Amino acid sequence: MTQVSIVIVAAGRGSRAGEGLPKQYRKLGGKAVLRRTIESFLAIDPGFDIRCVIHPDDKALYEEATAGLNLFAPVFGGATRQESVFNGLKALEQDTDYVLVHDAARPFVTHEVVMDVIKALDAGAEAVVPGVPVADTLKKVQDGTIKHTVDRSGLYAVQTPQGFPYANLIAAHEAALGRELTDDGAVMEAFGAHVAISKGDSGNFKLTTPDDFKKAEQQTMMALGDIRTGSGYDVHRFEEGDHVWLCGVKLPFTKALKGHSDADVGLHALTDAILAALCDGDIGTHFPPSDDQWRGAPSDVFLAFARDRVLARGGQISHVGVCLVCEKPKIGPHKDAMRDRIAELLAIPASRVSVQATTTEKLGFTGREEGIAAQATATLRLPMGDN
Template identity: 65%
Template structure:
């Protein structure tokens, strides 16, 4: 039996003639995408790739049973990507894709679905129309149905860098996922092909002697494999968010006795500290207000009143991630932020890179979308007298259009 994580999730059922299950394969390492996290957990438009895929499938099939197969090393990453979605606890994958799919199918057996859609975690642009085509075929009696697009490029067979002949493309199609199956038939096909190296579940069904049909796929439903695919996906998500907003924030904290200050999430050694109900991180406070202003969602004082004792000494990164999550809850993304710290001391330059890195990590955006600046007031005013620090911030977000 597959190893199942213990976190329980509510079971959901499909209001169709029989339950529909979705199996998402997310146990791979994604090495072709370059160094870093496995590609399914890398950030695109402020969220993990897997999060986008889960969103797309949940929107298209809101009542489906969703099962994800993950790598045993990725449980923490998965929990962050899945958050509190009403889906099945993940199961661990095997040494091959086929073994991973089999583990997922075994976990789904208790639900007795009639149909199962097997989908790659790296295809976040699946659409409801394609899924409906697949289900219509299944409900008409098909055992296996794949979405496919007609090959339009001229194809050449090449050996040692030399073209040997042109391949006839008339009957060639590029297949995508999700691939749709009669559940019991796919179980039988996997059992009959154990030990064979097959690249997809359509191939498993073919090798087991089943007829495999196709429906029209969607060219936008591409698989994210390389670094350039990530750039293309980011652009696609941005184009889906045409409502561009800019918000600004401003904050001030006075000095008090101490030996460090918190600025933009970084502990900076100093001869004083900043006074405040929380950790008094003037940079993150201003940035939190800027993000909230961009989505017209009040300010930091409304959400975290200084009269509430539970925020005494609280790290300000909690405020910033709250504002980030408010943007994500609206289906939006943060595309750029800037913080300008205004003080005579301490010196900001030596800590600039660490501050930018910390903000980028908290907002889950690329560091090249984060700017931290510093200036003085030429000895004028309260900052010039070294009585405290001020900060001003701006944030640019993109949101979907209402309606």
């Protein structure tokens, strides 16, 4: 079986896209660009051997971006892209047949682009570079003046991943040490190899400028066009105690909420809202109160589970809201802390989290201060065609 390895080059310091972060760690649709790039390859073939080449200063950013992914340890890059790729190649297993080198800032790589590169290598190509024909008219400009029109016939804008037999590429990099070449196709050209062109995709663009990120956000949102809303409701009665947990925040109080877990009525309702939007049962389905392992459990475990169910389906949480219904304790002073905690648990901005509170004007069980009720809503974006 052919062993294909992917070297993802993520050691650059480029921040022209704004926000002061290297662009591969900027968020795109709630996820770091690098994570989206990795997940694109894993969706094509989970068997790919993926090695990321990163800057030594970015280790914490890398660990945050790739949390939960089963990857090899990252490789530290060099002073140039060429050195970084070489470091990545040296880290690969020697039984690698093909290596595909890809820019971390191209998160929209497709199955077709990758497989066309591999098919060309299977057919005996020494090197394969995907590209798209140049469509715009090209002008040669000097000192702000157009000198002449460039013939665009036969001109291609090249992309990544660029594919090579592993032994050929590492030998070419060894021979090119000390030279500055723009990409791995150029390294192979300098080595005397014939470089084939395969079919690229206009959607497989590289994120460089703020406009690129705007375009990428639009592309991501279009792909997540299945918009769903779910609601949840929960009630817990009071018992003796000295605090309550509400929306992940511990509030000193003269009573406690009775429940199998920590009885956080706000997080329970919100967990059910997310599961409802997924049509994936409810909190009791996944965490039955008859199971002693959940006795006294913090409710953030349940909410994190619901969050991960969304992410596992390639979706994102767009907005959540919780409304707490009680006479006491007073919720107002704690709303911001609750919003921040929910945002932290769901890995979304606090600007997408609403926490409200109301009373029933002394009516009903909440009016008699017998317990607390919570209503919640969650809006999700899932990939089109999701079941």
